[in-house]
Amino acid sequence: MPTSFNRRNVLAAATALPFAPYVLRAAEPDLAGLQDMTRGPRPIDAAERTRRLSRAQASMKANGVGAVLIEPGASMIYFTGVRWHLSERLTCAILPAEGEPCIVTPFFEEPSVRLSLSVPAEVRTWNEDEDPLKVVAGFLRDRRLTKQPIGVEANVRFFATDRLRAALPDARLVSADPVVRACRMVKSAAEIALMQVATDVTIAAYRWLHPRVEPGMTGRDVGALMDAATRKLGGAPEFSMALVGPDAALPHGGTAPRRIARGDVVLMDCGCTVQGYQSDVSRTFVVGAASAEVRRVWDQVARGQQVAFAAAKLGAPAGSVDDAVRRYYESLGYGPGYRLPGLSHRTGHGIGMEGHEPVNLVRGEATPLAPGMCFSDEPGLYLPGKFGVRLEDCFHMTETGPKWFSEPPASIDRPV
Numbered sequence: 001m002p003t004s005f006n007r008r009n010v011l012a013a014a015t016a017l018p019f020a021p022y023v024l025r026a027a028e029p030d031l032a033g034l035q036d037m038t039r040g041p042r043p044i045d046a047a048e049r050t051r052r053l054s055r056a057q058a059s060m061k062a063n064g065v066g067a068v069l070i071e072p073g074a075s076m077i078y079f080t081g082v083r084w085h086l087s088e089r090l091t092c093a094i095l096p097a098e099g100e101p102c103i104v105t106p107f108f109e110e111p112s113v114r115l116s117l118s119v120p121a122e123v124r125t126w127n128e129d130e131d132p133l134k135v136v137a138g139f140l141r142d143r144r145l146t147k148q149p150i151g152v153e154a155n156v157r158f159f160a161t162d163r164l165r166a167a168l169p170d171a172r173l174v175s176a177d178p179v180v181r182a183c184r185m186v187k188s189a190a191e192i193a194l195m196q197v198a199t200d201v202t203i204a205a206y207r208w209l210h211p212r213v214e215p216g217m218t219g220r221d222v223g224a225l226m227d228a229a230t231r232k233l234g235g236a237p238e239f240s241m242a243l244v245g246p247d248a249a250l251p252h253g254g255t256a257p258r259r260i261a262r263g264d265v266v267l268m269d270c271g272c273t274v275q276g277y278q279s280d281v282s283r284t285f286v287v288g289a290a291s292a293e294v295r296r297v298w299d300q301v302a303r304g305q306q307v308a309f310a311a312a313k314l315g316a317p318a319g320s321v322d323d324a325v326r327r328y329y330e331s332l333g334y335g336p337g338y339r340l341p342g343l344s345h346r347t348g349h350g351i352g353m354e355g356h357e358p359v360n361l362v363r364g365e366a367t368p369l370a371p372g373m374c375f376s377d378e379p380g381l382y383l384p385g386k387f388g389v390r391l392e393d394c395f396h397m398t399e400t401g402p403k404w405f406s407e408p409p410a411s412i413d414r415p416v
Contacts, residue, residue, distance in 0.1 A: 029225055031232040034208060037201050038234030038274050041193045044081075046118045048190055052079055052183055053095065053119060059179045060097040066148025067140060068095040068176045069164070071156045074353040075180055077276060081118030090132040090160060093121075094139055097148075102139045104132055133160060137167035151176030181358050186372035191277060191352065192396055195374065198279035199394065199405040201235035201272055206283055206416040213266060213287055218257045219244050226270050235272030235279075238355060243267040248284070248388040251345055251380065262288035265387040267380075271355055278355050280376050281406055282392030285415040294389070297381050298412040300332060301389045304379035305408050308347050308361065309395065312369055312377075312402040319365035322347040325379040326363070334381065341383045348376040351394055373397045374405075 056079065060068065070076050070093045072084035080101060084091050091105040091113060100120050105113045107125040114123065124139060126132045140146050146168055152161055153176045161173055187195070208229045213222055223240035230237045243250065244258040248267035260266060264287055271280040284301075286294060304325050311324035325347045329335055334342030346362035349355075351374050359367045361375055373396065380390030391409065395402040409415045 029212075029228050031208075031228060034204070034229060034232040036232075036234035037204060038197055041197050041275070042190065043275050044190060044194075046081070048188065049079060049081055049119050053101065055183050056095055056179055057097050059182050060095075060151070063151075063178045064149060065151045065174065065176070065179060066097055066145035067143070068151040068153060068179055069093075069136065069156055069160070070095065070153045070176075070180070071160065073155055074276075075153055075155070075184065077116075078184060078353060079119075080121060081116050082113055083116045084113060086157075090126075092132075092136065092156075092160065094136060096143050096145060099143065104135050104139070106132075131163065131167070133163035133167045136164060140168065140171070146171055148172075149174045151179055153180050177358075184352060185350065185358060185367075186370060187352055187374055187396065188372070192372075192374070194275050194277035195279065195352070195394070195396070196405055198235060198272055198274040198277055199281065201230060201233045201274060202270055202279040202281045203406050203416065204233050205229035205235075205272075206268070206270070206281065210283075210285065210416045213260065213285075215260050215262050215264075215287060217260050219247070219253070219266075220257060222260075222266065222268070223270075226268070230270075230272045235274055238271045238273055238278060239269065241269045243269075243388070246385055246387060249382045249384050249386060251382060251388065251390070260287050263291070264288075265290075265294060265389070267388055267390055269390065269392065276353055278351060278353065279405070280351055280355055280392060280394055282378055282380075282390045283409065283415050284389045284391060285412060290412050294387060295412055297383070297387075297389050298391075300329075301379065301381050301391050302408060302411075304328060304343070304381070305377050305391055305393065308377045308379055309402055309404075312361075312375070312395065312397065314370065314397065314399075314401060315368050317366045318359050318361050318369060318375075319363050321361040321369075321375075322363050322365075329379070329381070342381060343379050344382055345380070347379045350374060351376055369397050371397050371399050 089106045094102045102122045126135045149172045219242035222242035226240040227237040243253045245264045247254045248265045267284045269282040307328045308325050311321045346360050348361035350357035376394050378392035382388035393408050394405040
């Protein structure tokens with residue numbers, strides 16, 4: 001099935017595939033009962049970004065870092081508001097330990113870059129015949145920061161650090177994780193409010209979708225309906241995976257399309273973005289009647305989610321949550337460890353502006369859980385060649401412990 005629908009490609013698909021009547025219905029679903037849910041929460045404003053910069057600068061001073069280099073992506077938006085793209089022409093942000101940040105960008109891109117810049121900042125430009133890393137080096141020299149370690153954000157590309165070393169051969173480049181992660185891991189009330197709305201949109205889309213999943217559909221058909229509902233509800237779809245039957249035993253699916261038959265397990269993993277913040281919710285259900293084995297595994301996974309939630313205690317190492325779930329699953333005969341059949345991946349991951357952020361709920365992660373941290377809780381069970389079950393709801397840590405963004409489902413008969 002095409003991923004974008006218009007009359008021409010829908011008709012082409014209808015002539016090429018069986019179940020053509022469904023293809024036409026899926027292309028134009030009836031969304032009349034859905035309304036935009038995203039108009040309530042306030043966007044992240046300049047005042048909040050200024051507070052973020054202040055926290056980052058305090059962290060730089062505490063860690064002896066003179067400045068942090070960031071390329072386009074979530075961290076650049078987080079600190080400066082600049083929404084830009086990666087290309088061979090470098091645009092970057094330099095956050096100094098004191099004073100205003102600097103944006104370095106091609107000369108002809110400056111007007112566009114300024115459109116989303118939402119904090120006071122210097123903008124330095126470079127022309128096509130110039131090396132942008134020399135412009136970065138010039139800013140660091142002017143601010144007298146070249147004698148201090150320069151933090152490099154994890155997503156900065158090698159060519160940028162390599163050429164910065166050439167421009168500043170005596171500079172010491174270090175990881176910016178202690179600064180950037182320390183800020184982004186702990187969400188503010190405004191961030192959590194946006195994540196809550198994104199989750200509410202995804203849950204509402206699931207509720208609309210679930211009774212419309214029918215035999216004969218492919219996973220792609222189901223995902224297209226989920227995307228359509230999400231858009232009507234005001235969210236920007238990020239992903240809408242639907243795995244059918246034995247494919248559900250592969251946590252991220254196979255490659256061949258599979259049509260739903262009555263009695264098949266359908267494992268869905270879906271999320272959207274609202275004002276830059278993401279949701280991530282998985283649901284597993286059966287089209288028709290569930291077998292006794294599927295019911296048993298579904299109930300075990302539902303219990304696994306609660307084990308993880310109960311283990312998420314303030315001050316506990318993030319890895320201890322994964323340890324608790326793995327002990328429970330091993331007591332049922334799965335595993336051991338990450339072996340199949342059982343839970344072959346971590347229990348959860350951080351989430352915020354990106355679907356996957358540090359830190360993870362995984363064995364050995366020592367970072368203590370603290371208020372404002374946000375995680376997925378998704379301890380699935382996968383039985384190769386048969387089916388898999390994953391239930392995923394996210395939670396955030398509060399002053400009194402974890403709080404769900406979405407409540408886990410009650411039973412396989414009421415999966416949403």
